[in-house]
Amino acid sequence: MLKQHLQQKLLQKLSPQQIQFIKLLQVPTVALDTRIKEELEDNPALEDPSLMTSESPVGEYDDLNDADQQADFSGEDEYNNDEFNVSDYLQDDTDQNYGSNYGSGDDDEEKKETPIAIESTFFESLQEQLDLVPLSDTDFIIGKQIIGSLDDDGYLRRPITSMIDDLAFSQNVMVEEEDVLEILKVIQAFDPPGIAARDLQECLTLQLRRKDLGNPVIKQAVNIVENYLDEFTKKHYDKLEKVTGLNAEDLKEVVAEILKLNPKPGDANQVTTKQLQIIPDFHISNNEGVLVLTLNAKNAPELRVSRSYMEMFDHYDKASHKDKKLKEAVQFVKQKLDSAKWFIDAIKQRQQTLLKTMNAIMHYQYEYFLTADERKLKPMILKDIADKIGMDISTVSRVANSKYVQTEFGTFLLKSFFSEAIQTETGEEVSNKEVKKILEDCISNEDKRKPLADEKLTDILKERGYNIARRTVAKYREQMNIPVARLRKEL
DSSP: OOOOOOOOOOOOOOOHHHHHHHHHHTSOHHHHHHHHHHHHHHOTTEEOGGGOSSOOOSOTTTTOOHHHHHHHHTTSOOOOGGGSOGGGTOOOHHHHOBOOSSOOOOHHHHHOOOOOOOOOOHHHHHHHHHHTSOOOHHHHHHHHHHHHHOOTTSBOOSOHHHHHHHHHHHSOOOOOHHHHHHHHHHHHTSSSTTTTBSSHHHHHHHHHTTSOTTSHHHHHHHHHHHHOHHHHHTTOHHHHHHHHOOOHHHHHHHHHHHHTSOSOGGGGGOOOOOOOOOOOSEEEEEETTEEEEEEOGGGSOOBEEOHHHHHHHHHHHHOSOOOHHHHHHHHHHHHHHHHHHHHHHHHHHHHHHHHHHHHHHHHHTHHHHHHOOGGGOOOBOHHHHHHHHTOOHHHHHHHHHHOEEEETTEEEEGGGGOBOEEEBTTSOEEEHHHHHHHHHHHHHTSOTTSOOOHHHHHHHHHHTTBOOOHHHHHHHHHHTTOOOGGGGOOO
């Protein structure tokens, strides 16, 4: 039998203002401008003075005389003026404005646009070459089908049978496989070399066969690509010397010739209009040994509450009688005013949190920002900064994961300054980035004919006082995108 009973629970919930702040905090500078524009479009009570060409109307009710107001407000219940606190909104303009203490930049510079070069795309270039070839109507349709089936790398990975079916069902063109292969050879003769290949082996072979086949080096390169590509990609040079009968010097020339080829010919003519743009959120400059931190001015836009909306609210508060419709209208105005104030406060809190977090990171890694030496990086985790600024770890994480800092030696993601600690034989704790830097130096200075294996790198680190296992060395090497010793081997 079901029974009803009461139960008390104590729960923690985020307020709408806290949720808004969290969302704004994790937005990088490059996306903040878009977020602010969305809020300006959604909330008419929020204004950006920099976007306004003239003063907004001070009030829409100035032309109404007292008699008109009495007529509009008569016949309804008395309204409690204590429900709204008008003084919260009727403040001086200086209080409502929120601006940046940092330079906003030159307006002329902001209006400059980067010119985009007008170039033909990869597919347009191929289509132009196809137009110049004397073909029958059917062959021309096959050619267009082949070009349209190429991927961005320039490969034809779609099966011939599938293209035949497409031609039959979509264009009512009946062809045989031999017809498609014949036109494929025509397109493979187009520029760039290696286009419309069905795999890497065919791509490299097409490029080599466009060169002087009377050259012994080119001839051997074709032989290796056609018959021993697997051994070549795995750098089994000893096997290649045996099967080709070449000595080390001759094989080195052949390998160098193959490495000149383009494995992705489609990239050559690709016009990229959208590029990843990184706008730094912070700037750190070295002023004669003293680090100076500044926040990007875009993080602190000038926002204020609309004066016209405040005047509307003021007129309602002064009225002695209010009808139901006007109450609903002013309720809407109050909601928009509150939303505008919350958004301005969230932007201001975001700015303060960013500066506070970055300032703690800068002082924690002071020697690194002075010298740019990665070996000066101290072990630092999110909890270290969270304890330093008195905030939650999740707050520091939101700042570190999406924000960039520009220094005199490059622009870096804040997350890259965090690293785990490794204990040396002397008991000193160092950052794992210091170990990675040593590994990178060892690999860059190694003899490429006999590259250092992970076991040897482990021994080198142990000689320098870093007691690290081989699997850890392998993990660090993979994190730095460095291949194993065999794949680093050169002739």
